[in-house]
Amino acid sequence: MTASALRWVGPAVRYACLIAYLVAVLFPVCxxxxxxxxxxxxxxxxxxxxxxxxxAPGRQSLQPLVENYTKAxxxxxxxxxxxxxxxxxxxSLVSILxxxxxxxxxxxxxxxxxxxxxxxxxxxGLLIPVQLVLIPLFFQFSDMGDWLTRILGAPVRxxxxxxxxxxxxxxxxxxxxxxxxxSLPFTVFTLTAFFRTLPGELREAALIDGxxxxxxxxxxxxxxxxPGIVTIAIFNFLGLWNEYLFGLVFLNDDRLKTLPLGLAxxxxxxxxxSDFGLLFAALVIAMVPTIAVYMVLQEKLTRGITLxxxxx
Amino acid sequence: xxxxxxxxxxxxxxxxxxxxxxxxxxxxxLYATFVLWPALNxxxxxxxxxxxxxxxxxxxxxxxxxxVATGSEFLPAIRNNLFLTFVPGALTLSLALFFAYTVxxxxxxxxxxxxxxxxxxxxxxxxVALLWILIYSTTDVGLLNGLLRLxxxxxxxxxxxxxxxxxxIVPMSVWSATGFFxxxxxxxxxxxxxxxxxxxxxxxxxSAAQFRHITLPLMWDVLTTGVVFLIVGGLKFFDAIxxxxxxxxxxxxxxxxxxxxxxxxxxxxxxxGTAISVMLFLLVLAATLVSLRLMRRERLEY
Numbered sequence: 044m045t046a047s048a049l050r051w052v053g054p055a056v057r058y059a060c061l062i063a064y065l066v067a068v069l070f071p072v073c074x075x076x077x078x079x080x081x082x083x084x085x086x087x088x089x090x091x092x093x094x095x096x097x098x099a100p101g102r103q104s105l106q107p108l109v110e111n112y113t114k115a116x117x118x119x120x121x122x123x124x125x126x127x128x129x130x131x132x133x134x135s136l137v138s139i140l141x142x143x144x145x146x147x148x149x150x151x152x153x154x155x156x157x158x159x160x161x162x163x164x165x166x167x168g169l170l171i172p173v174q175l176v177l178i179p180l181f182f183q184f185s186d187m188g189d190w191l192t193r194i195l196g197a198p199v200r201x202x203x204x205x206x207x208x209x210x211x212x213x214x215x216x217x218x219x220x221x222x223x224x225x226s227l228p229f230t231v232f233t234l235t236a237f238f239r240t241l242p243g244e245l246r247e248a249a250l251i252d253g254x255x256x257x258x259x260x261x262x263x264x265x266x267x268x269x270p271g272i273v274t275i276a277i278f279n280f281l282g283l284w285n286e287y288l289f290g291l292v293f294l295n296d297d298r299l300k301t302l303p304l305g306l307a308x309x310x311x312x313x314x315x316x317s318d319f320g321l322l323f324a325a326l327v328i329a330m331v332p333t334i335a336v337y338m339v340l341q342e343k344l345t346r347g348i349t350l351x352x353x354x355x
Numbered sequence: 356x357x358x359x360x361x362x363x364x365x366x367x368x369x370x371x372x373x374x375x376x377x378x379x380x381x382x383x384x385l386y387a388t389f390v391l392w393p394a395l396n397x398x399x400x401x402x403x404x405x406x407x408x409x410x411x412x413x414x415x416x417x418x419x420x421x422x423v424a425t426g427s428e429f430l431p432a433i434r435n436n437l438f439l440t441f442v443p444g445a446l447t448l449s450l451a452l453f454f455a456y457t458v459x460x461x462x463x464x465x466x467x468x469x470x471x472x473x474x475x476x477x478x479x480x481x482x483v484a485l486l487w488i489l490i491y492s493t494t495d496v497g498l499l500n501g502l503l504r505l506x507x508x509x510x511x512x513x514x515x516x517x518x519x520x521x522x523x524i525v526p527m528s529v530w531s532a533t534g535f536f537x538x539x540x541x542x543x544x545x546x547x548x549x550x551x552x553x554x555x556x557x558x559x560x561x562s563a564a565q566f567r568h569i570t571l572p573l574m575w576d577v578l579t580t581g582v583v584f585l586i587v588g589g590l591k592f593f594d595a596i597x598x599x600x601x602x603x604x605x606x607x608x609x610x611x612x613x614x615x616x617x618x619x620x621x622x623x624x625x626x627x628g629t630a631i632s633v634m635l636f637l638l639v640l641a642a643t644l645v646s647l648r649l650m651r652r653e654r655l656e657y
Contacts, residue, residue: 057457061468064454068471068530071490072478074498087495142382149378153371161383168386170643171394172591174612175636178619178629179396180389182407224389227382256374285479287594288612292620303481307598310485319496322489329482337477341470344477345538 072330079323082107086319111324115309119321121328123298124305131215131301132283135222139230139279140272142223147234148264152246162235168228173288180221181292184211213296221289226279237271238264274347277340281333302329397636400629407623418630429631432609433638438521439610440589443528448581450529451536456566458537459544469541473534480531480594487527488599491515517605524595532588536581543574579646586642590635611635 078086080094085107095104115121150162191209199207211217245267249259265272287303294300300308306329313322337344401418405411422429454472458465475483490498491514500511514523547570555565571578593612596604603621604613611631618628 054460054462057453058462061454061457061462064450064533065468065471068475068534071486071498071530072475075486075489090495090501091498142385145378146382149375153375155372155375161379164383164391165386168390170636170640171390172587172632172636172639174591174593174615174632175397176390176393178615178625178632179393179400181619183393183396220385220389224385227386228390231382256371260378281477285481287479287481287597288616291597292616303479306479306485307481310481310488310598311601314488317494319489319494322485326482326485326489330478333477333479334474337474341473345469345473345542348535348538348542 075323075326075330079111079320079327080105080108081320081323082110083318083320086323107320108324111320112328114318114321115324115328119305119309119312119325120297121302121305121309121325124300124302125328127215127299127305128284128302131218131222132280134215135219135226135283136276136279138219138223139226140276143227143230143275144234144238144265144268144272145260146227146231148238148260148268150231151235151238152243152264165228165231168225169232171228173225176225177288177292181212184217184293187211211293213294213299215299218289218293218301221293222283222286225289226283230275230279233275234268234271238268241267274343277336277344278347280336284333394636397629397633400626401633403626405625407625411626414626418627419634421627422630422634428606428609428614429611429634431606432611432614435521435608436590436592436610439524439528439592440586443525443532444582444585444589446525446529447532447536447585448578450533451540451581454533454537455540455544456570459541469538471534473538475531476535478531481598483527483531484595484598487523487595488515491523515599517600517607520596520599520608524599527595532585536584539577539581540574543577544570547573583643583646586646587639590638590642611638 074091077094077097078090080096085094092098094107096108098104146161146165150158150165188208188210192207195209196207199205211220241264245263246259249263250256254262285303286301287307290301290304294304297308306325309325310322313319313325402413402415403411404414404417421427454468458468478486489496491500492498493500493511493513495501497511499514500508503512513519551569551573552565555569560568591612592610593616596608596610596613597616600608600613604610604617609617612635615628615631615635618624618631
């Protein structure tokens with residue numbers, strides 16, 4: 044009897060640990076969600092209780108929720124940060140997937156002199172930390188801006204349209220260039236491995252049927268590569284949507300800031316003013332997009348992690 | 356084989372060369388301009404003293420000598436990086452292994468645990484830092500101090516003040532990273548053929564023995580990958596410290612990344628800051644190569 048009881052105890056304890064950790068993972072986030080429906084006074088009076096919006100639903104109890112989110116979305120320019128993030132991340136993502144799969148396809152499917160060298164070049168990029176590139180890039184951007192101003196400024200002046208100053212600092216284009224370039228090593232590395240696993244016969248067949256190399260790529264290989272491209276897209280989306288350091292260095296103008304930067308600056312102001320209702324609402328707005336993407340695509344995401352790591 | 360059937364210099368060869376260049380050119384150009392070139396330039400920058408405005412002055416290895424001199428801020432910073440790598444790292448790895456192993460036993464709700472545990476990983480590091488600022492807050496809002504108040508403590512604890520901050524980051528790191536490693540390890544465990552375990556059970560091996568002699572050795576590659584991820588992440592640690600210290604970390608909380616940021620963008624000591632970034636790169640490189648080598652040798656014993 045003792046033996047059978049003992050056999051029982053181990054799994055039960057382990058299961059209890061899992062449940063405890065489940066609570067530890069989920070509760071803080073739930074707490075942020077429901078607290079965002081309370082006014083700052085209500086938070087102070089009863090920091091951990093459920094908001095009136097849940098305990099006593101009604102027009103009046105919903106008011107703090109509406110107020111917090113209006114303050115965050117409109118008053119603190121969160122809508123602006125959100126749109127900036129959408130612009131920067133979607134443009135970067137499309138460019139990364141396009142350029143990345145082009146390079147990966149050629150590296151996986153063609154034999155030419157220098158192929159191994161180019162492949163190694165991209166693999167080197169996996170080892171280069173953001174911080175190594177950051178400082179020289181900061182000054183390189185100034186030089187490139189001056190240079191572009193000189194080249195493009197002359198014809199503009201000649202046409203009499205006015206003066207033109209090009210700057211890659213404080214510009215979404217500058218940030219997008221960095222994001223694309225920095226995401227390429229991982230994207231190319233993973234997609235090259237993926238394109239290698241695709242059957243070569245389909246490509247041969249398309250070529251024999253008279254489709255050129257370009258058409259073969261866009262109408263046969265790209266669709267075939269979709270599972271791999273989708274996984275890479277999710278990874279890049281999460282990484283770029285949450286990126287902080289490059290944005291911090293290259294965007295100073297508040298109107299151009301992306302969501303993580305905006306969240307950090309709101310957090311400092313709101314803590315200073317002790318406006319906790321605003322703070323909780325801002326945090327929810329910042330978390331929702333990635334949580335939503337995760338909920339919809341979690342199966343693909345976790346499978347992607349395992350594929351990448353098990354092969355690599 | 357295909358190559359042999361084609362005449363060299365034929366139309367198709369030229370078309371193909373054109374295709375390769377047109378597809379490889381743009382990505383390689385972008386990558387070389389905005390990653391490789393500045394990365395190479397970093398080594399040059401690290402040999403000068405420069406404030407960003409006046410003429411740079413050549414100092415050779417002077418910046419590196421200043422970095423390792425006694426009393427430099429580099430050494431405390433690197434100690435903080437090591438702390439933030441190994442303390443949360445050890446906890447994360449053990450928890451992730453334990454959870455992966457337990458969930459792998461086909462328990463009810465396995466899918467729910469996997470999905471829920473991974474989920475903090477998709478929240479941005481800035482949002483995670485802010486969430487934990489609220490959890491640790493000394494005002495009435497603070498979740499943890501509220502809990503302590505219920506347990507009878509009258510004075511709130513300042514978890515995020517400089518002296519405590521590194522310890523306060525440990526649970527935060529574990530909270531956000533464990534799920535990722537659990538998913539990684541779980542996949543590795545699912546890849547191990549069931550027949551190995553069946554054979555071991557026939558020989559009377561306990562489940563602890565099975566774990567030690569089958570599961571661990573067969574997922575060694577993935578464990579290596581996990582350790583490399585943790586070390587590289589710990590060396591590059593920036594976001595949470597920077598946000599929790601309101602952009603001005605103190606000497607006791609600087610990591611390599613926050614130190615080089617403040618040297619360059621707050622004190623305009625560009626050569627010195629870049630020298631730190633070069634050291635950071637060399638450490639990432641060394642850590643990756645060494646752990647890959649060590650783990651591979653271990654694995655050959657089986």
